[in-house]
Amino acid sequence: xxxxxxxxxxKHFGETRAVDGVDFxxxxxxxxxxxxxxxxxxxxxxxxxxxxLSPDSGRIFIADRDITYAPVDxxxxxxxxxxxxxxxxxxxxxxxxxxxxxIFAREGKTKRIFSLAERDxxxxxxxxxxxxxxGLAGKAEGLAGGLAQGERKxxxxxxxxxxxxxxxxxxxxxSGVSTREKAQIMDTxxxxxxxxxxxxxxxxxxxxxVFKYSDRVVVMxxxxxxxxxPPEEIRQNRDVATYLLGTDV
Amino acid sequence: xSAPRAPSLVRRAAAAAAVLAAxxxxxxxxGTYQTQLLTYGLTLAIAALGFNLLLGYTGLLSxxxxxxxxxxxxxxxxxxxxxxxxxxxxFILGGVAxxAVLAAxxxxxxxxxxxxxxxxxxxxxxxxxxxxxxxFFWITGGTDGLRVPFSKVTLLGGLVGFPGADAFAKFxxxxxxxxxxAFCVCVALMWLIVHSPFGKTLQAIxxxxxxxxxxxxxxxxxxxxxxxxxxxxxxxxxxxxxPLNGLTTPxxxxxxxxxxxxxxxxxxxxxxxxxxxxxxxxxxxxEVYAVAVTEYWQITLGVILIALVTFLPSGIVGTAAxxxxxxxxxxxxxx
Numbered sequence: 001x002x003x004x005x006x007x008x009x010x011k012h013f014g015e016t017r018a019v020d021g022v023d024f025x026x027x028x029x030x031x032x033x034x035x036x037x038x039x040x041x042x043x044x045x046x047x048x049x050x051x052x053l054s055p056d057s058g059r060i061f062i063a064d065r066d067i068t069y070a071p072v073d074x075x076x077x078x079x080x081x082x083x084x085x086x087x088x089x090x091x092x093x094x095x096x097x098x099x100x101x102x103i104f105a106r107e108g109k110t111k112r113i114f115s116l117a118e119r120d121x122x123x124x125x126x127x128x129x130x131x132x133x134x135g136l137a138g139k140a141e142g143l144a145g146g147l148a149q150g151e152r153k154x155x156x157x158x159x160x161x162x163x164x165x166x167x168x169x170x171x172x173x174x175s176g177v178s179t180r181e182k183a184q185i186m187d188t189x190x191x192x193x194x195x196x197x198x199x200x201x202x203x204x205x206x207x208x209x210v211f212k213y214s215d216r217v218v219v220m221x222x223x224x225x226x227x228x229x230p231p232e233e234i235r236q237n238r239d240v241a242t243y244l245l246g247t248d249v
Numbered sequence: 250x251s252a253p254r255a256p257s258l259v260r261r262a263a264a265a266a267a268v269l270a271a272x273x274x275x276x277x278x279x280g281t282y283q284t285q286l287l288t289y290g291l292t293l294a295i296a297a298l299g300f301n302l303l304l305g306y307t308g309l310l311s312x313x314x315x316x317x318x319x320x321x322x323x324x325x326x327x328x329x330x331x332x333x334x335x336x337x338x339x340f341i342l343g344g345v346a347x348x349a350v351l352a353a354x355x356x357x358x359x360x361x362x363x364x365x366x367x368x369x370x371x372x373x374x375x376x377x378x379x380x381x382x383x384x385f386f387w388i389t390g391g392t393d394g395l396r397v398p399f400s401k402v403t404l405l406g407g408l409v410g411f412p413g414a415d416a417f418a419k420f421x422x423x424x425x426x427x428x429x430x431a432f433c434v435c436v437a438l439m440w441l442i443v444h445s446p447f448g449k450t451l452q453a454i455x456x457x458x459x460x461x462x463x464x465x466x467x468x469x470x471x472x473x474x475x476x477x478x479x480x481x482x483x484x485x486x487x488x489x490x491x492p493l494n495g496l497t498t499p500x501x502x503x504x505x506x507x508x509x510x511x512x513x514x515x516x517x518x519x520x521x522x523x524x525x526x527x528x529x530x531x532x533x534x535x536e537v538y539a540v541a542v543t544e545y546w547q548i549t550l551g552v553i554l555i556a557l558v559t560f561l562p563s564g565i566v567g568t569a570a571x572x573x574x575x576x577x578x579x580x581x582x583x584x
Contacts, residue, residue: 076465088460104446105464113447
């Protein structure tokens with residue numbers, strides 16, 4: 001059953017067709033990878049779906065509800081969350097507070113003005129457990145700005161995950177980290193996300209990561225879909241080999 | 250980089266109790282004049298506390314907080330002049346109401362913008378109020394202002410008044426304790442606010458607006474609420490200040506008053522809870538003694554401001570906290 005659907009979604013930047021009439025479907029429970037060369041339109045597509053950008057034309061549906069022009073907070077309530085290519089954290093807050101804030105937001109508790117945040121044991125406990133799942137329990141009290149790059153990437157995902165979305169977009173969760181860290185991050189993310197029964201769309205450049213962790217791979221090229229299928233099929237695709245991998249099948 | 254560990258709640262409470270104990274004995278050990286000076290300092294500290302909810306915790310620099318300070322002061326003066334009110338408690342309620350309405354209205358315009366645009370808008374709107382206070386002189390008293398004589402003020406629902414020959418000294422002592430209680434209440438409330446989910450959300454907006462938006466936080470709404478709360482605290486400060494001063498004039502609405510409030514925060518350090526309050530109290534002494542020493546007192550304050558921004562960007566309290574942390578690390582390393 002499809003969780004997300006776009007119809008002829010289009011976004012142009014001047015002469016550049018960043019997303020060009022894309023029909024995109026994400027099925028419930030999938031771990032999908034969105035791949036393509038730089039400028040292929042992957043991040044723009046995610047930006048359109050998450051309300052970071054407005055489309056020029058086309059429609060976006062989540063569980064058959066039209067959210068094309070819904071503001072960010074409404075899309076979050078509809079079940080969409082995302083992480084960012086350049087890590088977006090609250091650097092001057094503690095690691096625990098970063099996650100706790102997402103939980104407060106999800107629970108509609110951010111307007112509570114005369115109660116101590118740390119006294120909300122349910123939120124603190126959930127945030128602590130979640131940090132444990134992401135391997136960050138030992139860092140909970142430290143400032144988010146003091147984490148190493150790999151840990152920051154994990155926290156970025158953890159914050160989005162704490163919203164308990166139906167659909168989680170992860171924009172290059174392994175960019176800027178070492179090969180060893182990539183495997184650690186993807187093992188953790190994949191296990192937590194799959195364990196939580198959340199549908200995920202991952203933008204990724206590293207094809208080893210893509211083929212190892214994905215149920216389905218969608219390849220973009222110049223704002224359009226070049227290929228769509230399971231990893232093995234994509235690996236054998238001649239167009240993908242030419243445009244993306246730079247090899248022959 | 251490792252995070253500096255926040256002092257425990259017990260240590261904080263002990264430090265606060267020590268400061269409170271020292272403040273409680275001031276009228277007994279210091280003269281009327283020093284008590285009066287400290288009372289001024291405490292009222293200004295409440296304004297700084299309110300101001301810093303915007304600057305330190307929400308990341309918005311207001312150059313228009315004189316509007317709320319003046320709103321609180323004029324609310325008291327209007328109530329005394331036109332309604333014959335003498336109760337300080339009613340004055341405070343009036344100040345809260347007046348500054349809240351003003352902050353709610355100005356906030357709608359200002360919080361849609363950030364950085365220099367926010368600063369300029371707040372400055373411009375406060376200047377409009379200053380002009381109105383001048384132009385509507387038949388209501389505001391114009392440059393002569395409105396008098397709020399202490400002898401007409403009563404405390405604790407009329408239980409404490411100040412008639413008689415030695416009334417001034419009695420007023421200063423009683424009013425000092427009154428302001429001290431108000432100050433403690435304001436500090437406790439603000440501490441609760443900045444440590445609440447709402448306060449954490451403001452800090453999140455300050456640190457990363459984009460991420461906060463993608464948690465579903467409606468940024469404008471939270472900034473508006475912060476603006477409102479900040480305005481109310483500053484209004485309360487204005488209401489408490491005016492019986493002490495005995496008079497309110499359009500000067501309290503003029504931009505240098507806003508500049509002073511910014512100075513409090515820079516002097517004490519706006520990235521910590523106590524900094525702006527300490528800055529306000531110290532600034533008050535600096536201003537009083539600089540005026541007494543030289544007619545060029547503004548130059549003195551200007552030099553201090555330049556030195557602060559250049560050498561102590563985290564302010565007095567911020568720098569003291571950093572030095573203390575460094576000292577502890579050194580001690581830890583040597584043992």
